Amino acid sequence: MTSAQTQPTPVDARPGGAAFVRWMLIALVIIAIDQVTKIYFNTQFQFGERVNILPFFDFTLLFNRGAAFSFLASEEGWQRWFFTGLGVIASIVIAVLLYRNPGQRRFALALTLIMGGALGNVIDRMVYGHVVDFLLFYWRDWYYPAFNIADMAITGGAILLVIDELLRARKPRAE
DSSP states (O other): OOHHHHSOOOGGGSTTSHHHHHHHHHHHHHHHHHHHHHHHHHHHSOTTOEEEEETTEEEEEEEESSSGGGTTTTSSSHHHHHHHHHHHHHHHHHHHHHHHOTTOHHHHHHHHHHHHHHHHHHHHHHHTSSEEEEEEEEETTEEOOOBOHHHHHHHHHHHHHHHHHHHHHHSOOOO
16 A cells, blocks of 8 residues: 555545535635626616726626627527526536545636636626626727626636646656
8 A cells, every 4th residue: 555545535635525615615705706896887887888997998887698709699588598507507517526626726726716707697697688797908999808707717717727737737647
């Protein structure tokens, strides 16, 4: 037996342990921050209103009935339920992965960010029928599509997931 086989698994690394609960709480914090900011912009701004913050950044209020980069936004409404279902299914799969792998910190953080962001946007689709966006970056005549805190969490989680996989692939494998 190797020393790794004889040592007990830390409680935080066990499926369903304290780490899993912490990941769920972090996802809830992401959802709460996302929803509070969306409520603020939805109540304090008129649709399309812009407030300049920096020469390349405005606060605004825009609605997206589609997905990233307004994908499928011009459809008749079925996309609301499609993206809602996709977000819920992804979150369930992520919760299972977090339950099984709570001790893999980078992997778990990436999944937590994605889940928190996905559920933040699911709430918008259920409550408003669209996602509320309010962050707008641009340069002269070029505009990046408006986005929100949930989108930032999803993007950050996806980047972290790729980094985790690249670092994991570079590790020497134990035989």
